[in-house]
Amino acid sequence: MDERYNRVTAEFDPPFGLVDLDAFDANAADLVRRASGKPIRVASKSLRCRALIERVLKKPGFRGVMCYTLREALWLHEKGVSDDLLAAYPTADRGALRELATRPEALEAITLMADSADHLNFIDRVLGDGHPEIRICVELDTSWEPARRIHIGTWRSPLRTPEDVAMFAELVVKRPGFRLTGLMGYEGQIAGLGDNPANKIRGVALRVIQRRSAEELWRRRTAAVGRITDLSPLEFVNGGGTGSLESTAADPSVTELAAGSGLVGPLLFDAYRRFRPRPALLYALPVVRRPAPGIATLFSGGYIASGTGTKDRLPRPFLPTGLSLTSTEGAGEVQTPVRGAAADRLSVGNRVWMRHAKAGELAERLTTYYLVDSDDAVTAVPTYRGEQQCFG
Numbered sequence: 562m563d564e565r566y567n568r569v570t571a572e573f574d575p576p577f578g579l580v581d582l583d584a585f586d587a588n589a590a591d592l593v594r595r596a597s598g599k600p601i602r603v604a605s606k607s608l609r610c611r612a613l614i615e616r617v618l619k620k621p622g623f624r625g626v627m628c629y630t631l632r633e634a635l636w637l638h639e640k641g642v643s644d645d646l647l648a649a650y651p652t653a654d655r656g657a658l659r660e661l662a663t664r665p666e667a668l669e670a671i672t673l674m675a676d677s678a679d680h681l682n683f684i685d686r687v688l689g690d691g692h693p694e695i696r697i698c699v700e701l702d703t704s705w706e707p708a709r710r711i712h713i714g715t716w717r718s719p720l721r722t723p724e725d726v727a728m729f730a731e732l733v734v735k736r737p738g739f740r741l742t743g744l745m746g747y748e749g750q751i752a753g754l755g756d757n758p759a760n761k762i763r764g765v766a767l768r769v770i771q772r773r774s775a776e777e778l779w780r781r782r783t784a785a786v787g788r789i790t791d792l793s794p795l796e797f798v799n800g801g802g803t804g805s806l807e808s809t810a811a812d813p814s815v816t817e818l819a820a821g822s823g824l825v826g827p828l829l830f831d832a833y834r835r836f837r838p839r840p841a842l843l844y845a846l847p848v849v850r851r852p853a854p855g856i857a858t859l860f861s862g863g864y865i866a867s868g869t870g871t872k873d874r875l876p877r878p879f880l881p882t883g884l885s886l887t888s889t890e891g892a893g894e895v896q897t898p899v900r901g902a903a904a905d906r907l908s909v910g911n912r913v914w915m916r917h918a919k920a921g922e923l924a925e926r927l928t929t930y931y932l933v934d935s936d937d938a939v940t941a942v943p944t945y946r947g948e949q950q951c952f953g
């Protein structure tokens with residue numbers, strides 16, 4: 562495989578990203594299969610490349626974009642990528658809000674996330690009295706709290722019970738300048754935590770937790786949706802992520818799912834039992850030194866994934882096989898030594914193909930991805946960074 566990737570990209574100088582479109586399309590088809598007929602909103606943070614978002618949106622089974630900032634949603638709308646954009650994290654970006662208020666078509670296309678009166682107050686303060694109607698999606702806290710002071714999940718929305726949700730939804734419905742359109746709940750403790758980690762005991766515990774959390778969430782989410790729809794009809798109820806498509810799709814109160822990482826197949830998504838995406842996004846680093854037998858040193862490469870700061874956030878050499886990072890240097894700012902028998906077959910100017918731990922963050926380091934199709938045709942496309950876009 563690395564011979565093929567090396568051959569088709571021979572004229573380009575690494576570092577660069579490569580997307581194997583066969584793998585990407587197969588991953589997309591598998592997400593659609595796992596979604597059991599519910600449409601999937603594309604989580605753009607996990608792609609950060611317009612050409613890839615557009616490619617997925619053309620496929621049956623995908624509908625709309627889950628953006629990570631309002632500014633990004635405004636940009637994607639201006640570029641004509643979609644007219645169904647959910648900015649899935651509350652915004653405190655005054656400039657972006659002011660821009661939204663001046664673009665009538667964007668106002669119809671973009672939905673903002675809110676979970677408290679503070680969010681509505683902020684928007685009112687920025688836009689002033691009589692501002693145009695802003696579409697609002699209410700976020701439900703999906704974490705699992707099996708006992709007092711035990712919180713399993715992310716810290717996102719304070720709206721936990723169906724009553725909390727109903728009270729806030731009523732506030733939105735009654736408040737001039739806002740329109741309630743959706744409900745979202747992302748069960749990170751199921752979707753974002755691989756249930757097949759290296760530690761087998763942890764795996765057993767995780768699977769029990771995830772099953773019980775999913776059952777509890779189905780009941781709570783269904784009740785919350787019931788309470789809101791008594792007040793106002795909802796356009797969508799969004800839930801889940803790559804790791805939870807099966808259980809989220811099985812919840813009848815959910816009308817659409819979200820996924821992004823599963824298209825790319827980063828390292829963290831090797832740790833699931835239910836599915837195994839193909840590694841579709843790789844990056845090439847050049848060999849620049851051979852400091853000792855069994856070691857090749859690559860240029861740059863310290864693309865560490867966000868989150869817990871643990872070892873699983875490191876990238877890993879993928880091809881040629883049999884290489885690993887060193888424990889003393891890891892993946893470095895200006896160089897990344899890799900160790901293994903295959904290193905002895907590498908010389909200056911050869912490449913090593915790496916995998917990132919997460920799906921979208923590589924696009925913050927690289928400006929170009931080369932898309933390789935099954936006929937070995939190569940198309941260069943810019944990442945968000947390559948289009949001079951940086952949304953945080």
Ligand SMILES: Cc1ncc(COP(=O)(O)O)c(C=O)c1O
Binds near residue numbers: 607747753820822
């Ligand atoms: C709100 C929300 N939905 C869905 C997802 C799932 O994204 P992915 O499929 O890339 O894991 C995430 C990931 O963080 C998220 O924050």
